[in-house]
Amino acid sequence: SAVISQKPSRDICQRGTSLTIQCQVDSQVTMMFWYRQQPGQSLTLIATANQGSEATYESGFVIDKFPISRPNLTFSTLTVSNMSPEDSSIYLCSVVVESNQPQHFGDGTRLSIL
């Protein structure tokens, strides 16, 4: 398995600001993903973080709102831009170490926008 560190663990932000969330893995991984969990809801995939190229976004999510970087095989960032109260959620990164092995998640970033 992999040890995943997400930072920050929580934050309270002002409307209109941006926050960058970091996801660090202790080993090289094949795939990295970013998910959102809105209050009382299950997880929804935001995008696949591609190493060395632009992320692949799911329907309803755009690069201008959620820019993602993945400079190497162990690290990725998700930025939540121009935040509004509707962005209050838990944001989680997940990794695939090997195909047909369990996917693992970080502890998440709990984001509240005032």
Add this chain to the structure above:
Amino acid sequence: KQEVTQIPAALSVPEGENLVLNCSFTDSAIYNLQWFRQDPGKGLTSLLLIQSSQREQTSGRLNASLDKSSGRSTLYIAASQPGDSATYLCAVWGSNYKLTFGKGTLLTVNP
């Protein structure tokens, strides 16, 4: 579009009881199915992964089954304990390792 449904949404049982959580999915063309638990304010902990070619997986008091043709999976918890109290999430693997989640079952095990 894949849809995943978990029943029941919430379950409260006395300690020691055996219980079954249900998960159904609409598209049987899945690669794998994975069960997670989520404790309040925490991330996801992987419990069991069932590959598409498998029928079941076991880990300790947990047993998960998969019937792809009927689009169903069950998570069986034997001899439940208060420490099992959490939300249990079912997720199916689609193409490119993308996960589609159900809304979860909130389990409370009472001492």
